[in-house]
Amino acid sequence: MSNDGTFNPFEMARSQFDKVADVIGLDQGARDLLRSPLREYHFSIPVRMDNGTVEVFKGFRVQHNDARGPGKGGIRFHPQETIDTVRALSMWMTWKCAVADIPLGGAKGGVICDPHNLSAREQEGICRGWVRQLARNVGPVADVPAPDVMTSPQHMLWMLDEYEQIAGGHYPGMITGKPVGMGGSLGRTEATGYGVIFCLREALAELDLKAEDTTASVQGFGNVAQYAIELYCQMGGTVVCVSSWDQEEQTTYAFHKASGIDLEELKGITNRFGGIDKAKAKDLGYDVIPGDDWINREVDILLPAALEHQITDQNVGRISDRVKIIAEGANGPTTPEADAVIQERGIFMIPDFLANAGGVTCSYFEQVQCNMNYFWERDDVLTRLDKKMTAAYHSISELASKQKMYMRDAAYVVAINKVASACRDRGWV
Numbered sequence: 001m002s003n004d005g006t007f008n009p010f011e012m013a014r015s016q017f018d019k020v021a022d023v024i025g026l027d028q029g030a031r032d033l034l035r036s037p038l039r040e041y042h043f044s045i046p047v048r049m050d051n052g053t054v055e056v057f058k059g060f061r062v063q064h065n066d067a068r069g070p071g072k073g074g075i076r077f078h079p080q081e082t083i084d085t086v087r088a089l090s091m092w093m094t095w096k097c098a099v100a101d102i103p104l105g106g107a108k109g110g111v112i113c114d115p116h117n118l119s120a121r122e123q124e125g126i127c128r129g130w131v132r133q134l135a136r137n138v139g140p141v142a143d144v145p146a147p148d149v150m151t152s153p154q155h156m157l158w159m160l161d162e163y164e165q166i167a168g169g170h171y172p173g174m175i176t177g178k179p180v181g182m183g184g185s186l187g188r189t190e191a192t193g194y195g196v197i198f199c200l201r202e203a204l205a206e207l208d209l210k211a212e213d214t215t216a217s218v219q220g221f222g223n224v225a226q227y228a229i230e231l232y233c234q235m236g237g238t239v240v241c242v243s244s245w246d247q248e249e250q251t252t253y254a255f256h257k258a259s260g261i262d263l264e265e266l267k268g269i270t271n272r273f274g275g276i277d278k279a280k281a282k283d284l285g286y287d288v289i290p291g292d293d294w295i296n297r298e299v300d301i302l303l304p305a306a307l308e309h310q311i312t313d314q315n316v317g318r319i320s321d322r323v324k325i326i327a328e329g330a331n332g333p334t335t336p337e338a339d340a341v342i343q344e345r346g347i348f349m350i351p352d353f354l355a356n357a358g359g360v361t362c363s364y365f366e367q368v369q370c371n372m373n374y375f376w377e378r379d380d381v382l383t384r385l386d387k388k389m390t391a392a393y394h395s396i397s398e399l400a401s402k403q404k405m406y407m408r409d410a411a412y413v414v415a416i417n418k419v420a421s422a423c424r425d426r427g428w429v
């Protein structure tokens with residue numbers, strides 16, 4: 001928490017880092033370097049709106065560390081975006097790329113805006129303006145953006161087009177998450193959600209549980225949540241609850257069905273922002289409950305896949321005794337205070353920068369394919385993704401069980417050691 005009592009994700013990312021830096025006895029130079037981003041850009045994006053007026057949007061790009069390769073990280077469009085959120089997310093990207101063992105560093109970007117209230121043309125203006133401000137500081141060998149919360153393949157293509165207009169050539173590896181057929185990779189859309197479930201599959205095996213004997217409750221019903229649910233259900237699991245943000249009422253709702261949700265049926269009544277239609281859900285037999293009731297369901301698995309700061313000291317006590325695994329699809333959903341309680345209760349944690357590393361791993365595959373100008377089949381992409389995620393999972397779970405360490409701490413140890421040694425090898429610290 002900040003001094004004023006508000007949640008500050010960057011302080012949380014730092015406190016997680018400090019805890020592990022102490023455990024591994026990280027030297028002061030490396031500690032100082034890795035506690036802060038290498039670079040950050042703050043800029044204004046003027047956009048001519050449909051009504052003829054000009055609106056100026058605030059944009060950010062933070063490059064936390066690029067010792068292991070070009071920066072990598074999404075761009076979020078969010079009305080409550082803050083620089084400290086972007087800083088925290090860029091730091092988590094550094095750890096995520098290290099854990100996934102891909103040769104990329106950590107970065108993140110954002111724009112304070114609400115796409116719900118912007119036309120496609122206005123959003124295109126923001127995308128092109130973002131690139132105009134940053135064309136010298138991003139690119140295939142420097143920093144490679146990607147989609148994230150409320151940004152899409154179309155946004156990425158506008159950004160690529162602007163970059164190529166400025167650079168005067170074709171540079172499809174400048175950005176990932178592009179539409180398939182325009183430099184995008186097959187499998188990217190499902191990669192993050194599937195990656196969460198590849199990890200979950202390994203955790204279930206480790207805990208001697210069968211997917212078909214388990215139930216799950218999911219926070220969120222967007223890209224990550226939907227594909228995670230798809231694969232988990234294919235493995236035989238049952239999802240009894242999902243939740244989503246209600247734009248009209250500016251609050252969240254849980255959608256519960258004890259016999260298990262029907263993914264396709266729910267997708268049919270969900271808008272492009274992952275918001276589920278409450279009235280239609282009621283007609284389909286769902287209990288529609290206001291608030292964060294997804295968290296207190298009697299299930300084996302909790303899957304937060306909406307946004308940061310969702311499992312806190314305020315609601316962690318409502319997690320049922322039955323819960324055995326939490327797989328963090330979202331970035332930073334659990335605060336350190338709640339994390340301590342989860343650790344104490346012995347719930348098996350698959351931490352965010354391992355669990356949701358499928359997206360960045362597939363983004364890396366996209367870059368490789370763009371550089372070769374040769375594109376792989378979907379099955380080929382997903383098989384490679386499974387191999388990478390499974391290897392990443394085991395590199396952490398083996399350390400965790402050998403050292404009797406909490407999974408999040410083990411993931412941090414692996415990541416920080418890798419990044420610190422890259423900085424040392426380069427002679428930075």
Ligand code: NAD
Pocket residue numbers: 147148149150192219220221222223224225243244245246252253273274275276305306307308329330331356357359360
């Ligand atoms: P999305 O915009 O597609 O979906 C977000 C979902 O969360 C929507 O269903 C929305 O209704 C819901 N939501 C928003 N606020 C909520 C709240 N307060 N309570 C309950 N539900 C709420 O986003 P996404 O791409 O699925 O990303 C979800 C999370 O996963 C984010 O933390 C993101 O940073 C992280 N992530 C995404 C990717 C990716 O490839 N998309 C990769 C890594 C991490």
